[in-house]
Amino acid sequence: MADRKPNILIIGIDSLRADHMSCYGYERFTTPHMDLFAQGGTLFKNAFSANIPTTSGYCAMLTGMDLFTSQVVALRHKGPLRPEVRTLAEILRDQGYNTTSVGFEGNPASRGFDKYINFPGWGSWNQGRSPKAQNLNDVFIPELDRLVNDDNPFFVLLRHMDPHAPYLPPVPYERMFYHGNECDPSNESMKPVMTFKPFCDFFAEWMPPGITDKDYIIAQYDGAVAYMDACIQTIFTALKKHDILDNTIVVINSDHGETLYDHECWFDHHGLYDCTLHVPLIIRYPSKVPAGRTIDGYCLHHDLVPTLLDLADIPSDINFDGSSLVPMMLGKVPSQNCEFYITECTWMRKHGWRTPEWKLIVALEPDFHFKPEIELYNLIEDPEEYNNLAESCPDVVAHLKGRMDAWIAKREKETGLTDPIFTQGDWHGHAGIGAFKTSQQAYDTLHIGNPEQAAKLQSESRS
Numbered sequence: 001m002a003d004r005k006p007n008i009l010i011i012g013i014d015s016l017r018a019d020h021m022s023c024y025g026y027e028r029f030t031t032p033h034m035d036l037f038a039q040g041g042t043l044f045k046n047a048f049s050a051n052i053p054t055t056s057g058y059c060a061m062l063t064g065m066d067l068f069t070s071q072v073v074a075l076r077h078k079g080p081l082r083p084e085v086r087t088l089a090e091i092l093r094d095q096g097y098n099t100t101s102v103g104f105e106g107n108p109a110s111r112g113f114d115k116y117i118n119f120p121g122w123g124s125w126n127q128g129r130s131p132k133a134q135n136l137n138d139v140f141i142p143e144l145d146r147l148v149n150d151d152n153p154f155f156v157l158l159r160h161m162d163p164h165a166p167y168l169p170p171v172p173y174e175r176m177f178y179h180g181n182e183c184d185p186s187n188e189s190m191k192p193v194m195t196f197k198p199f200c201d202f203f204a205e206w207m208p209p210g211i212t213d214k215d216y217i218i219a220q221y222d223g224a225v226a227y228m229d230a231c232i233q234t235i236f237t238a239l240k241k242h243d244i245l246d247n248t249i250v251v252i253n254s255d256h257g258e259t260l261y262d263h264e265c266w267f268d269h270h271g272l273y274d275c276t277l278h279v280p281l282i283i284r285y286p287s288k289v290p291a292g293r294t295i296d297g298y299c300l301h302h303d304l305v306p307t308l309l310d311l312a313d314i315p316s317d318i319n320f321d322g323s324s325l326v327p328m329m330l331g332k333v334p335s336q337n338c339e340f341y342i343t344e345c346t347w348m349r350k351h352g353w354r355t356p357e358w359k360l361i362v363a364l365e366p367d368f369h370f371k372p373e374i375e376l377y378n379l380i381e382d383p384e385e386y387n388n389l390a391e392s393c394p395d396v397v398a399h400l401k402g403r404m405d406a407w408i409a410k411r412e413k414e415t416g417l418t419d420p421i422f423t424q425g426d427w428h429g430h431a432g433i434g435a436f437k438t439s440q441q442a443y444d445t446l447h448i449g450n451p452e453q454a455a456k457l458q459s460e461s462r463s
Helices: 032-039 054-063 088-094 132-147 197-206 214-241 301-311 394-415 439-445 451-461
Strands: 007-013 042-048 098-102 115-117 154-160 248-253 281-284 293-300 340-345 349-354 358-363 374-378
Touching: 007 054, 007 214, 032 214, 032 248, 032 281, 054 088, 054 301, 088 098, 088 154, 088 301, 098 132, 115 132, 132 154, 132 214, 154 214, 197 439, 248 301, 281 301, 293 301, 340 394, 349 394, 358 394, 374 394
Parallel strands: 007 154, 007 248, 042 293, 098 115, 098 154
Antiparallel strands: 042 281, 248 281, 340 349, 349 358, 358 374
16 A cells, blocks of 8 residues: 555664674674664664663653653552553554564553563573574564554564573574683682672573683673574564565664673663663664664664654654654754763662763662762763762762753653652662662662572563
8 A cells, every 4th residue: 555654663672782783883793684784774873771771761762751751760660651651552553553562561661562472581501592582583473474464554562682681692602702711710700790699699590600701701692692683684584575674664772781891780781881871773764764874963762752753654742752863864953962861770779961071970879889979980081981080070070960950850840740760769679678778788688589580570670
């Protein structure tokens, strides 16, 4: 049909760092298939997840709203999404789309899909190598075959669990980026990791017994990225075989990045550092999205929904907090806001303010890494954020904090709602404790057990 709307496919890749993709300049050739895909679309170099972790990241991605409007900021968010906020699935369903969610159910922003499909997305050392990305393909490809036979367009969200921990890519990806003895007794780089009490039991369940070399674990992450990339090519092939690739808006995005050996936030995704905030965003739709274009300007998760509606010519009377990125893709606008409010509420409760030059991080209670209350980094001179300038540059701290506080006051006035980072109560999942009084209390209280408990934690966080 000539007036048929385009299909929409969002490939959400959990815990994918943009800087570990070869199309973003990574030295390892981790994403050859997505690199080729990016040549047919537009790649955004400075896409950010402003609200860590998964729950709040996907909420912004799938509603077009910031945390003030959605009131979703914590991993363990309680209750449903506010009824005043509509999800992309609900908007598109009203436009006649068939909607399917794969691997994403129970999140506040997963509301409104016609169909939910799950797949095995975890694993442990004793269970062996975990083909998470292929498990997704095994359930999605038959669903795609069903959807293409319908007269209506489809919207599908895929939540990939590679490279989310446990990092257990199948052979040959396990040693694609590593050669050596991962249990070399002279290497002590994993000692601080395996003695970090809150996470050590979780790590022991999926890392090799006797592991000593951090580079092996980083290579497992990169191997999981490469494995996921190969499995995604199967999806591209299926779209092409059905002759719908060019009539489908395809998005590659991530809910957040990952801390590997960075900042002592071992192999997880907490901390407001750019390794966690910086995410990939690639959009392909040949009739409207320029091919081979790289955008230097800034954008955030909440820009995605208005962008997709713009590309699909779907009118909406919703006043989104985000903005369409189509003008950026066409070279009419250089950037969205280049400074923005950032939050995390998973294992630490913090907020901050990021500009192209500076990063301010303010702890709202003591954290389990015993980090200072205030952190300040010059992102130009110190892009890896290891030189805390808070004490030596109090004037910069005051300036950035003033801008952050003014933004909070502005958004609270506009929405009539309190910044949810201030109203989380037992955000950490331990009833009756409230805000931690000391870092030692946080260290002694917080804990991930085995992968089954980690999966249960994610499930409970979305109830």
